[in-house]
Amino acid sequence: MSDTTARILQLLGLLQSRPVWTGPELAERLGVTTRSVRRDVERLRDLGYPVQASQGVGGGYQLGAGRALPPLLLDSEEAVAVAVCLRLAAGGTVAGVGEAAVRTMAKLDQVLPARLRAQVAAVQQSTITLEYNPVTVDPAALLALAHGIREEVRVTFGYEARGGERTERRIEPYRLAATGRRWYLMAFDLDREDWRTFRLDRMENVEVGTWRFKPRDAPDAEEYIRRSVTHGAYESTARLRMAVNAETMQKMVPRSVGTVTPVDDESCILEIGAEDLDMMASHLPRFGVDFVVLDPPELREALQRVADRISRIAATTA
Structure with a gap:
């Protein structure tokens, strides 16, 4: 050089x-x-x-920010970090990003010095990606919503509710959130005059308008989305009093699945969701914590069904 x-x-x-x-x-x-x-x-x-x-x-x-994308200058640590992140992005939840990440990884591999290539290879060879069937979203919709949030302009889109109903929404976008499987938007729904959480994979024809809005006083975005995801993303939800303190319970429950509220030093309230009550009843004993079902009563029946099934299986001999 x-x-x-x-x-x-x-x-x-x-x-x-x-x-x-x-x-x-x-x-x-x-x-x-x-x-x-x-x-x-x-x-x-x-x-x-x-x-x-x-x-x-x-x-x-x-x-300044340019119209073209000129060569990118990275130091050694940055190059390794980018390569590793691309490896993880190859299995991401944004449609098309996985393929783009693979192409970019191939290009970066061609220009990395041997020493850095060996570091990246060491991380990749020692890491596995567990399949969890993510729900992919349209990258154009994701970028449009991010633009609406940044520029504080209204957005419209078609939306399919969980029951299949289709509606047109006019919203003021506030925050995006990514869970392990899905993307969510927190926004103020102008027609319903209230805050709402929307799943991005249920949106269509997302369009950013030109009407600017003044940000409203909003609830805490993380807490609001977390509770909305717990109660709105699952067919069945339940409230349980767990015989363990909140700090311990929070380590066992992903935020995208349930919320934990302290009661005292020895108990807490768990609000949790699942696709159906039988599935919930099958998973709850895995916590290894005694609990009392507060709501719904049908969960007690599901627990009994699961217990009976396990007893029959345990008593069966070859």
Whole structure:
């Protein structure tokens, strides 16, 4: 690598490290004159990097967001981190991202030095991905909603409820949330005049409008989405009094499945969801914690059915 090329890469790294550099500051760091800095800045611009220059107090050189995607400069740790994240993204929940991640991994592998390639390979070879049948979402819808949240503009889309009903929604988007299997949107529903949680895989024809809105006083997004997911994403939900403290229970229950509320030092309330009560009854004993069913009463019947089934199986001989 020539001295000029190395210096340009160093200049690019400096511009990426902080918002603004003055010409003299860059010249001192690079060990060249300010005239050389100006020439190197022009070379970066020729490569597609939008280096902006401003005069006066607080002025200097800064790297702007460009229309093109020029070469990306990564240090060793960043390159390994990107490669590992791409490996995980290859099995992600956004439709099309898995294929794009694989293509990008192949390109990155071609330019990684042998030492870094070995580090990435070590992580990949020692890691397995467990299949959990994620529900994929349209990346265009995801980007549109993210744009609506960032720019504070209204969004419209068609929505299919759990029962199959189709409606048109006008919303003010607030937050996106990704669970292990699904993506959710927290938004203010303009027609229902209340906060709602929507599953992205049930949306269609997502369109960002031009009508801006002033953000409303909103409930805590994480808590609201977590409770909505627990109560709205499953066919069956239940409230149980668990004979263990909340801190211990929270370690056993994923947030996308249930919520835990402390009662005292020896008990807590668990609100949990499942596809059906028999499935819930089969899983609850796995916690290894005694509990009392508060709601619904039908869960007690499901527990009895599961217990009877297990007793029959245990008593059966070959």
